[in-house]
Amino acid sequence: MKISIIGLGLIGGSYALALKKRLEGLTICGWDLNKEHVVQALEKGIIDEQCSTLEEAIDRSDWIFVAIPVDAIEKNIAAMMDRLTDEQLVIDFGSTKSTICEVLQGHPKRAQFIAAHPIAGTEYSGPGAAFAELFDDKVMIVCDQEMTEKRFIERFRKQCKMLGMSTSYMSSSDHDVHLAYVSHLSHVISFGLSRTVLEKEESERDILDLAGSGFESTVRLAKSSPEMWTPIFMKNKNAMVEALTSYIEQVTTFKELLSVEDEKGIQEFLKKGREIRKILE
Amino acid sequence: MKISIIGLGLIGGSYALALKKRLEGLTICGWDLNKEHVVQALEKGIIDEQCSTLEEAIDRSDWIFVAIPVDAIEKNIAAMMDRLTDEQLVIDFGSTKSTICEVLQGHPKRAQFIAAHPIAGTEYSGPGAAFAELFDDKVMIVCDQEMTEKRFIERFRKQCKMLGMSTSYMSSSDHDVHLAYVSHLSHVISFGLSRTVLEKEESERDILDLAGSGFESTVRLAKSSPEMWTPIFMKNKNAMVEALTSYIEQVTTFKELLSVEDEKGIQEFLKKGREIRKILE
Numbered sequence: 192m193k194i195s196i197i198g199l200g201l202i203g204g205s206y207a208l209a210l211k212k213r214l215e216g217l218t219i220c221g222w223d224l225n226k227e228h229v230v231q232a233l234e235k236g237i238i239d240e241q242c243s244t245l246e247e248a249i250d251r252s253d254w255i256f257v258a259i260p261v262d263a264i265e266k267n268i269a270a271m272m273d274r275l276t277d278e279q280l281v282i283d284f285g286s287t288k289s290t291i292c293e294v295l296q297g298h299p300k301r302a303q304f305i306a307a308h309p310i311a312g313t314e315y316s317g318p319g320a321a322f323a324e325l326f327d328d329k330v331m332i333v334c335d336q337e338m339t340e341k342r343f344i345e346r347f348r349k350q351c352k353m354l355g356m357s358t359s360y361m362s363s364s365d366h367d368v369h370l371a372y373v374s375h376l377s378h379v380i381s382f383g384l385s386r387t388v389l390e391k392e393e394s395e396r397d398i399l400d401l402a403g404s405g406f407e408s409t410v411r412l413a414k415s416s417p418e419m420w421t422p423i424f425m426k427n428k429n430a431m432v433e434a435l436t437s438y439i440e441q442v443t444t445f446k447e448l449l450s451v452e453d454e455k456g457i458q459e460f461l462k463k464g465r466e467i468r469k470i471l472e
Numbered sequence: 473m474k475i476s477i478i479g480l481g482l483i484g485g486s487y488a489l490a491l492k493k494r495l496e497g498l499t500i501c502g503w504d505l506n507k508e509h510v511v512q513a514l515e516k517g518i519i520d521e522q523c524s525t526l527e528e529a530i531d532r533s534d535w536i537f538v539a540i541p542v543d544a545i546e547k548n549i550a551a552m553m554d555r556l557t558d559e560q561l562v563i564d565f566g567s568t569k570s571t572i573c574e575v576l577q578g579h580p581k582r583a584q585f586i587a588a589h590p591i592a593g594t595e596y597s598g599p600g601a602a603f604a605e606l607f608d609d610k611v612m613i614v615c616d617q618e619m620t621e622k623r624f625i626e627r628f629r630k631q632c633k634m635l636g637m638s639t640s641y642m643s644s645s646d647h648d649v650h651l652a653y654v655s656h657l658s659h660v661i662s663f664g665l666s667r668t669v670l671e672k673e674e675s676e677r678d679i680l681d682l683a684g685s686g687f688e689s690t691v692r693l694a695k696s697s698p699e700m701w702t703p704i705f706m707k708n709k710n711a712m713v714e715a716l717t718s719y720i721e722q723v724t725t726f727k728e729l730l731s732v733e734d735e736k737g738i739q740e741f742l743k744k745g746r747e748i749r750k751i752l753e
Contacts, residue, residue, distance in 0.1 A: 310684045332682070359682075372669050373683040377690040380661055382745035383722040388653050389747060391718065401613070401640075402654040403591045407752055408689050409658040414749045417742035424730055424738060435727040437672065439720060441664040446716040449705055457705060461698035464663035466670060468695045471688055 192217075195252035197245060199223040199232040200419075201312065202284050203258030204321025207237045209354050212323045222248035224259070231318040246274065254280050261285040262422035265294055272300045280343050282307050286370065287426040288334045288363035305347055306334040306363055308370075309356065314414040331356045334363040371430035376438060378420055379431075381412035473498075476533035478526060480504040480513040481700075482593065483565050484539030485602025488518045490635050493604045503529035505540070512599040527555065535561050542566040543703035546575055553581045561624050563588050567651065568707040569615045569644035586628055587615040587644055589651075590637065595695040612637045615644040652711035657719060659701055660712075662693035 194210065196203045199221050207219050221238035222245055223229050232238045242248040249255050249271055257264055257271070264285045272281060272295065282305040285291055295301050311329040313320060331351045336344050348358045361369075388402075388410070424431055448456040475491065477484045480502050488500050502519035503526055504510050513519045523529040530536050530552055538545055538552070545566045553562060553576065563586040566572055576582050592610040594601060612632045617625050629639045642650075669683075669691070705712055729737040 310682060312684060312686065314686075329684075330682070369673070369682045372672050373687045376668070377665065377687045379723060379726050380665055380690055382742055383719060383726060384658065384661055385745040385748040386722045386741070387657070387715065387719045389744070391653050391715070392650070401591060401611070401650045402752065403593060403610075405593065405595075405693050406654045406658045408692050409661055410748055410752070411689050412686050413745045415742075415746070417739050417746060420742060421735060421739045425733060425735060428730055428733065432727060432731055434668065434672070435723065435730070438664060438668045439723055439727065441667050442660060442716065442720055442723070445660050445664060446713060446720065449709055449716070450713055452706060452709065454702060454706060458698050458702045460667070461663055461696075461701060463670070464666040464694045465696070465698060467666040467691055471683065471691070 192254065193252040194219045195242065195248040195255045196221040196238060197223075197248050197255060197257045198259035199228045199237060199318045199321075200258060201316050201318075201320045201325070202309065203256060204232060204235070204237045204318040205311075205323065205325035206256060206258065206284070206309070207232075208321055208323035209326050210350075211236070213353055220248060220251055224263075228318050235318060235321070237318055237321060245271070249274050249279075249281075253278065254282065257281060257283040257285075260419050260422050261287050261291065261426050265291050265426070268304075269294055269298060272298055272304060275300050275303055277303075279303060280305065280347075282347060284309060286374070286423045288366045290426050292335050292338070292363040301338055302340040303343065305336075305339050305343060307347070308332045308334070308366065310374075314411055316416045316419060327355045329356050331358050332366055333358055333360050334366050336360050367427050368430045368433075371427055371434040375423060375427055375431055376434045378412045378415060379424070379435065380438070381410050381415075384410050385413035473535065474533040475500045476523065476529040476536045477502040477519060478504075478529050478536060478538045479540035480509045480518060480599045480602075481539060482597050482599075482601045482606070483590065484537060485513060485516070485518045485599040486592075486604065486606035487537060487539065487565070487590070488513075489602055489604035490607050491631075492517070494634055501529060501532055505544075509599050516599060516602070518599055518602060526552070530555050530560075530562075534559065535563065538562060538564040538566075541700050541703050542568050542572065542707050546572050546707070549585075550575055550579060553579055553585060556581050556584055558584075560584060561586065561628075563628060565590060567655070567704045568648050570648045571707050573616050573619070573644040582619055583621040584624065586617075586620050586624060588628070589613040589615070589647065591655075595692055597697040597700060608636045610637050612639050613647055614639055614641050615647050617641050648708050649711045649714075652708055652715040656704060656708055656712055657715045659693045659696060660705070660716065661719070662691050662696075665691050666694035 196207050211217055218239045220240040220242050221232055222242040229241050264283050280303050288306045292306050309331050311325050351358050445460055477488050499520045501521040501523050502513055503523040510522050545564050561584050569587045573587050590612050592606050632639050726741055
């Protein structure tokens with residue numbers, strides 16, 4: 192089996208490394224809009240061969256993984272699918288799924304497409320940040336699986352299992368709403384905290400001295416790539432506005448409780464929030 | 473030198489363990505309102521002897537560390553100081569400093585008191601969570617140091633150095649404003665995120681499946697103790713309301729940019745926030 196990786200960043204690069212760790216003799220070719228990324232990916236052994244065009248990356252392989260920003264996926268995915276022969280499969284790893292699935296609605300090759308999302312990542316990006324263990328024990332979400340040929344879904348499930356991942360199935364619209372709450376919202380929160388503190392503190396030294404591990408944990412996601420995250424927020428606008436509205440209500444409620452020194456109210460607020468312990472270790 | 477630890481939780485317990493790791497033959501006695509904590513602290517070797525009363529814990533030692541919730545410090549600190557002989561020293565480790573320093577303003581033994589705050593912690597609490605390395609390479613803030621006898625400040629600085637901590641000096645009011653931004657605010661943010669997601673998601677299974685490491689990092693502080701944090705927020709009300717107002721403005725600005733699909737505005741928002749990378753590794 193020949194594999195192409197389109198987009199050689201953290202996700203595409205780590206997926207290639209994870210595959211190579213488990214499959215001996217596998218040849219992976221790759222393409223990236225950023226030619227420096229291609230050079231780095233070759234040097235790091237993420238890919239064995241580079242493709243000079245996106246089209247070449249599609250034509251050369253049986254399975255094509257697409258791990259580029261979601262707006263670029265949406266823009267290019269239909270033309271990519273147009274090129275497929277009957278046995279080829281395209282799998283996208285975008286962080287939002289609804290608009291990508293909408294673009295392919297009614298496409299003659301739709302059954303050769305899997306809308307997937309590996310729930311894994313770090314605040315870093317590019318092939319330099321890629322590592323083979325990123326997906327260990329993580330979840331691969333597969334959306335609208337009834338639109339894909341069963342044998343492809345089953346083969347992909349087996350590949351995920353080989354990589355140590357479990358597979359979870361849901362509709363693309365459910366995916367986007369859930370991810371707005373448990374992933375995308377966290378990113379806005381971190382960026383908002385970072386901006387608040389940067390605007391307040393006049394000297395960097397003060398922050399360095401006083402910021403503990405709690406701040407570092409909460410603000411970590413603010414190191415994420417704006418180029419990657421702007422399209423994610425844009426493509427998941429409705430769910431994000433809903434999640435942000437709920438979140439702003441929560442923080443505003445806390446501020447009001449504190450303003451009137453409602454000690455019992457504050458303690459109840461915190462106790463309810465602390466129930467997350469039952470769910471996350 | 474004899475040392476007493478009043479409050480045998482994460483901070484008091486870890487400080488005792490850190491001291492014992494470096495000083496052979498040191499005897500530490502301790503007191504806690506929670507008698508189970510005292511038993512655990514004895515079993516874990518945090519303390520060597522228990523004191524049956526708070527008064528006994530003061531009378532028996534040269535240096536007395538106070539690591540109980542900030543409202544309890546504020547309530548008891550003056551009476552504790554009243555008992556001191558001329559060579560004794562009290563050091564408090566509360567997370568807010570202004571109201572505690574105000575209570576001791578004009579106290580005849582004020583020069584035998586150090587208002588300190590070790591910038592270290594985890595989301596866990598109690599003596600079971602204590603560990604000797606908690607303070608390694610961390611910062612000890614000392615507030616209003618001009619109110620304390622110089623020789624005590626110098627001796628305490630040496631002890632912190634021995635424990636691998638650097639010392640930073642500032643006014644108690646600056647401390648509280650800065651900590652509102654780089655510590656207390658992060659906690660409200662995490663509790664608010666937790667509540668938002670818990671209210672949205674109907675089944676716990678969904679959260680478990682979809683929550684990645686980003687969510688876990690941002691929500692981590694929501695596991696913190698409401699009993700400890702309610703008084704911190706209450707004692708730092710003014711700075712917290714100011715910080716919360718700025719923060720809510722930031723998140724609301726983002727929501728508005730997204731609502732009108734201002735792609736450039738969103739990217740600028742994120743780029744500014746990402747500048748935290750220059751400050752935190």
